[in-house]
Amino acid sequence: MTDKTRTRVGAIDRSLQILDLLTERRQPMTAYDLARSTGAPVSTIYKLVEELLDRSMLSRIGENGIWLGPRLMRYGLTYRARMDVFAEARREMNRLSENLGETVQICARDEGMMTVIGMARAGGHFNVASDVGTRVPLNWTASGRLLLGHLDDETRLRIFTESARPSETGQAETDPARLSRLAREEFEARLAVQMSASEFAVACIAAPICDDSGACLATISIVLPETRARSAYDELTREVQNSARTIETALGRRG
Amino acid sequence: MTDKTRTRVGAIDRSLQILDLLTERRQPMTAYDLARSTGAPVSTIYKLVEELLDRSMLSRIGENGIWLGPRLMRYGLTYRARMDVFAEARREMNRLSENLGETVQICARDEGMMTVIGMARAGGHFNVASDVGTRVPLNWTASGRLLLGHLDDETRLRIFTESARPSETGQAETDPARLSRLAREEFEARLAVQMSASEFAVACIAAPICDDSGACLATISIVLPETRARSAYDELTREVQNSARTIETALGRRG
DNA sequence: GAGCGACTTCTACAATTATGGAATTGAATA
DNA sequence: TATTCAATTCCATAATTGTAGAAGTCGCTC
Numbered sequence: 295m296t297d298k299t300r301t302r303v304g305a306i307d308r309s310l311q312i313l314d315l316l317t318e319r320r321q322p323m324t325a326y327d328l329a330r331s332t333g334a335p336v337s338t339i340y341k342l343v344e345e346l347l348d349r350s351m352l353s354r355i356g357e358n359g360i361w362l363g364p365r366l367m368r369y370g371l372t373y374r375a376r377m378d379v380f381a382e383a384r385r386e387m388n389r390l391s392e393n394l395g396e397t398v399q400i401c402a403r404d405e406g407m408m409t410v411i412g413m414a415r416a417g418g419h420f421n422v423a424s425d426v427g428t429r430v431p432l433n434w435t436a437s438g439r440l441l442l443g444h445l446d447d448e449t450r451l452r453i454f455t456e457s458a459r460p461s462e463t464g465q466a467e468t469d470p471a472r473l474s475r476l477a478r479e480e481f482e483a484r485l486a487v488q489m490s491a492s493e494f495a496v497a498c499i500a501a502p503i504c505d506d507s508g509a510c511l512a513t514i515s516i517v518l519p520e521t522r523a524r525s526a527y528d529e530l531t532r533e534v535q536n537s538a539r540t541i542e543t544a545l546g547r548r549g
Numbered sequence: 550m551t552d553k554t555r556t557r558v559g560a561i562d563r564s565l566q567i568l569d570l571l572t573e574r575r576q577p578m579t580a581y582d583l584a585r586s587t588g589a590p591v592s593t594i595y596k597l598v599e600e601l602l603d604r605s606m607l608s609r610i611g612e613n614g615i616w617l618g619p620r621l622m623r624y625g626l627t628y629r630a631r632m633d634v635f636a637e638a639r640r641e642m643n644r645l646s647e648n649l650g651e652t653v654q655i656c657a658r659d660e661g662m663m664t665v666i667g668m669a670r671a672g673g674h675f676n677v678a679s680d681v682g683t684r685v686p687l688n689w690t691a692s693g694r695l696l697l698g699h700l701d702d703e704t705r706l707r708i709f710t711e712s713a714r715p716s717e718t719g720q721a722e723t724d725p726a727r728l729s730r731l732a733r734e735e736f737e738a739r740l741a742v743q744m745s746a747s748e749f750a751v752a753c754i755a756a757p758i759c760d761d762s763g764a765c766l767a768t769i770s771i772v773l774p775e776t777r778a779r780s781a782y783d784e785l786t787r788e789v790q791n792s793a794r795t796i797e798t799a800l801g802r803r804g
Numbered sequence: 805g806a807g808c809g810a811c812t813t814c815t816a817c818a819a820t821t822a823t824g825g826a827a828t829t830g831a832a833t834a
Numbered sequence: 835t836a837t838t839c840a841a842t843t844c845c846a847t848a849a850t851t852g853t854a855g856a857a858g859t860c861g862c863t864c
Contacts, residue, residue, distance in 0.1 A: 302848090302849075302850065304850075305851095306852075324840085324841075325841080326840060326841050326842075327840095327841095329841095330840095336841085336842080336843095337842095337843080337844080337845095340841095340842065340843075473847075495848080525852095
């Protein structure tokens with residue numbers, strides 16, 4: 295007796311078989327054809343195709359042609375956007391750091407926290423507390439606020455309400471309403487600056503990196519002693535903003 | 550008693566929930582987080598995530614971050630390539646037709662057949678037999694041969710063997726080996742020309758439209774009386790080839 | 805050092821789902 | 835007219851799969 299029970303294949307694998315076939319052929323196929331080419335039972339494919347059509351994973355083209363669906367494009371572009379952002383951002387981060395001789399960071403959001411995901415250290419002795427991987431609440435930093443800038447007021451307020459924590463130095467703003475307003479203003483200005491009150495403290499000058507839809511994917515920021523930040527303020531702000539723009543345009547999709 | 554049995558959700562829907570969440574957040578999430586956010590049982594999500602990771606629909610980023618997978622990019626780009634090709638090709642088809650005052654067609658392959666998927670008629674009286682939607686065997690036309698040009702010899706030969714038919718006029722080449730060789734040569738020259746033997750007959754001057762990977766997605770061709778084809782041969786071949794290139798570069802991806 | 809919360813893995817069970825098979829349509833061929 | 839064959843739909847059935855629930859880590863904080 296032949297191995298008749300070993301033929302059942304899960305929905306995911308069947309779906310992928312279909313998507314792969316269409317991707318290879320680069321042409322729409324009929325449902326029937328898909329069944330033949332995959333070797334799957336026709337009934338299986340018909341039901342599955344219908345389900346996938348419903349969910350825009352597939353689309354109809356012409357009379358009975360089945361083709362990949364628009365949903366796949368969304369996923370694909372999102373995947374690529376992130377890849378690209380980080381490759382491009384890293385390059386620009388290094389360039390900027392070398393140019394200015396300052397430490398530059400790339401930060402991204404992770405729920406209510408901000409994570410340092412890239413860093414180019416300056417040559418000098420200046421030590422920054424935050425290393426790659428450091429996670430701090432969004433309300434502690436200029437970058438953190440920018441990362442919420444594109445969200446609608448309600449969402450931003452909610453996230454700040456849930457995640458704002460007093461910082462160790464007690465300097466960080468913790469009031470959700472004020473944070474939310476500040477975040478919006480800074481995001482619109484494409485610039486957030488944080489000076490500590492005490493001398494010799496760390497300052498941070500940050501600009502948002504946005505995708506086509508305007509969402510803030512990451513930030514690029516210069517981290518340096520407050521004194522230097524004050525003395526070269528105009529140049530530094532100009533430079534981070536330029537770098538952010540450079541990264542964004544390097545990703546520019548066709549209109 | 551609560552509605553406890555109505556909670557089961559198919560693998561496809563659960564998968565899409567995951568992909569949607571990641572797409573919205575534009576940030577990696579942990580499997581646990583995905584479970585919370587979707588409201589799905591943790592065990593379900595863990596198993597599903599593992600399966601999707603295996604199949605490159607998801608990828609790991611960092612310690613326990615889950616992100617969209619590269620496979621999605623393949624699908625997405627393939628989807629878009631086709632969209633773009635046809636939008637762009639249609640535009641160029643009209644421009645070329647107007648420019649030359651001749652009928653221009655866009656053709657694509659559908660298994661062993663060629664389908665006319667777009668057409669810009671010339672102003673004059675000249676009548677072409679083939680209208681949009683017309684399907685003929687690949688071996689009948691110059692476009693048909695080009696559409697197989699990028700395939701490896703074996704595949705091309707197989708398709709011709711399976712699908713070649715004598716044409717009504719009996720003029721079409723039907724020998725798979727000769728067809729296959731001709732197709733390759735024409736594809737490499739990026740030009741295929743078909744003149745009928747009899748006077749007043751239809752001639753066709755076609756060029757391939759390829760994607761980044763070199764696959765021939767479609768062809769653009771001028772369809773006109775043989776006499777005109779002969780008298781303006783150089784200009785016409787130059788123009789179709791230029792149009793094909795224009796379409797291709799209009800699609801030019803970065804990198 | 806106990807307790808908590810985020811995170812992960814495991815098992816057993818019910819039933820949803822993929823499957824085989826057969827019936828139906830429509831167009832093309834003989 | 836009969837006969838293919840592509841294409842689609844329907845049904846009953848077995849068993850794969852999603853689920854609940856609980857147990858097990860690891861890092862915290864109290």
